[in-house]
Amino acid sequence: MPFTKLSGVEELQTLLDSFDTWMFDCDGVIWHGDHLIPGVRQVLALLRSHNKHMIFVTNNATKSRKSYKNKFDKLDVQAEVDEIFGSAYASAVYLSSVVKLPKEKKVYVIGESGLEEELNNEGVAHIGGTSKEDNTFEPFDLHSFKPDPTVGAVLCGLDTKINYTKLAKAQQYLTLNPGCLFLATNEDPTFPVNGGYLPGAGSISAPLRYMLKRDPTAIGKPNSTMLDCVKAKHDFDPQRTIMVGDRLDTDILFGIRGGVSTLLVLTGVTTESDITGPGASPITPDFVTQSLGDLVALIGEENRI
Numbered sequence: 001m002p003f004t005k006l007s008g009v010e011e012l013q014t015l016l017d018s019f020d021t022w023m024f025d026c027d028g029v030i031w032h033g034d035h036l037i038p039g040v041r042q043v044l045a046l047l048r049s050h051n052k053h054m055i056f057v058t059n060n061a062t063k064s065r066k067s068y069k070n071k072f073d074k075l076d077v078q079a080e081v082d083e084i085f086g087s088a089y090a091s092a093v094y095l096s097s098v099v100k101l102p103k104e105k106k107v108y109v110i111g112e113s114g115l116e117e118e119l120n121n122e123g124v125a126h127i128g129g130t131s132k133e134d135n136t137f138e139p140f141d142l143h144s145f146k147p148d149p150t151v152g153a154v155l156c157g158l159d160t161k162i163n164y165t166k167l168a169k170a171q172q173y174l175t176l177n178p179g180c181l182f183l184a185t186n187e188d189p190t191f192p193v194n195g196g197y198l199p200g201a202g203s204i205s206a207p208l209r210y211m212l213k214r215d216p217t218a219i220g221k222p223n224s225t226m227l228d229c230v231k232a233k234h235d236f237d238p239q240r241t242i243m244v245g246d247r248l249d250t251d252i253l254f255g256i257r258g259g260v261s262t263l264l265v266l267t268g269v270t271t272e273s274d275i276t277g278p279g280a281s282p283i284t285p286d287f288v289t290q291s292l293g294d295l296v297a298l299i300g301e302e303n304r305i
Contacts, residue, residue, distance in 0.1 A: 003264070003275065006289040009297050015287065016046075016298060019261065021053040021241040023230075025221075026068075027060060028246035028268020029292055032194040036075045037267050039293020044077060046299055054083050055234060057243070059220040059250060061088040061157030061185035061201055064117040082233065087185040087201075087220030088115040090229045091155055094219050096122040098228075099181065105152030108173050110166050110204060115157045115185065127151070128166060135161055140168040147172055153181035156205035156216065158191075167207050174212055182208070186220030188250060192268045221245075222253035244292060246270055248283040256283070263287040 006012055024030060030040050047054065056068070056079060063071065065084040072079035088111075095101045101124060109115060109129035116129045127148060128134050145168075154170045174180050188200035205216055219225050241260040245251020246268025255262035264285035266272060274281055275288065289295075 003285050004287050006287055006294065012295055012298050015242075015263070016050065016295070019052070019240055019242040021055065021234075021236040022047055023055045023057050023241065023243045023255070023260070024292075025243075025245040025247070025251045025268075026056055026058040028192040029244055029251075029265055030056070030077070031075065032192055032267075034071075034075075035194045036077070037291060037293055039291065039296040041075070041077055042299055043292055043295040046295065048078065053234070053236060054079070055085065055230060055236075056083055057085045057221065057226065057230060057254070059087045059186035059188050059201070060191070061086065061091065061115050061220070062112040062160075063088065063114040064121075065089055066117070067114050085226065085230050085233075086114070086118075087226065088118040088157060090226050091115070091157070091183065091185045091219045092118040092122040092124055093229050093232075094183070094225055095119070095124050095153065095155070098225070099153075101152055101181075104150060106148060106150050107153045107155050108148075108151045108170055109155050109157075110159050110162065110170055111155065111157030111185070112159060112161075115155070119155075126155075128169065134166055134169065135163070136165055137163055138165070140165045142168070142172075145169070145172065147176055149177065151177050151180060153183055154208075155183045155185065156201065156208065157185035158201040159204050162204055167211075170208055171211055174208070174214075182212070182214060182216040184216040184218045184220075186250070187218045188220075188247070190269065192246070197269070221250040222257055224257060226254065227258045242286075248274065248281050248285070252285045253283050255285075261286045263289065265289055265292050267291045 107126040187202035190197040238259040243255030262285040
């Protein structure tokens with residue numbers, strides 16, 4: 001089914017009128033790194049002025065919801081903690097409420113402080129992560145390694161300090177501890193930053209997948225676990241909901257699987273050539289526009305009314 005490319009104020013107005021709940025990815029849609037995408041602040045304010053329900057659904061696992069709120073504040077963009085759903089939070093909820101990891105069990109974390117914060121908030125015990133012991137570039141010595149028999153899961157998120165020790169310990173737990181769960185916050189291979197792309201959380205778990213010949217259970221978009229988390233906290237009508245994202249294989253597929261409409265913006269990973277012509281992706285959004293900031297045109301239109 002072909003997508004609609006938004007190209008005029010009337011089409012933008014129809015979009016505004018058609019949806020009550022707006023879900024947004026963040027990286028590549030709202031910002032690049034620490035740089036807000038032009039026009040986004042005004043567009044989000046416009047949506048709030050029309051009483052739209054806002055939900056920010058991100059696969060970023062390095063920040064807790066509280067940290068994300070701080071980032072929104074620094075960029076002078078309104079957002080509430082309960083409007084933010086990151087894969088770090090969803091992973092913690094998955095462990096505490098879905099698989100119900102026993103209290104005596106721990107999680108071995110490959111990830112950063114935001115992931116640890118969300119695990120703490122859900123009462124999930126963990127080791128690894130930002131610990132000094134594991135953030136080392138000393139050679140890993142298997143003979144001196146004393147595995148913790150209470151580790152019941154390995155959780156991989158984006159870790160910008162990934163090293164051999166973390167991968168080796170994770171491999172040992174997944175090999176030695178019976179029933180140890182292999183989880184990934186998300187499977188994004190890259191993420192956009194101002195000026196290009198960097199390896200994502202999916203790239204961090206890739207060595208373990210190769211070693212173990214086993215895929216992790218992925219929590220974030222496009223998987224239904226993330227949407228279940230959103231549904232548990234927010235009441236919305238899928239027929240009046242739209243997902244705005246920059247990636248076909250995560251954001252847009254997430255929306256399609258969730259039965260909501262989708263808007264692809266071209267300020268992140270996906271380019272127009274990915275959705276047109278020979279070799280185009282079979283994942284098709286409902287709407288496409290260059291940038292979320294394009295909706296700024298509606299502000300000028302309202303001022304003329």
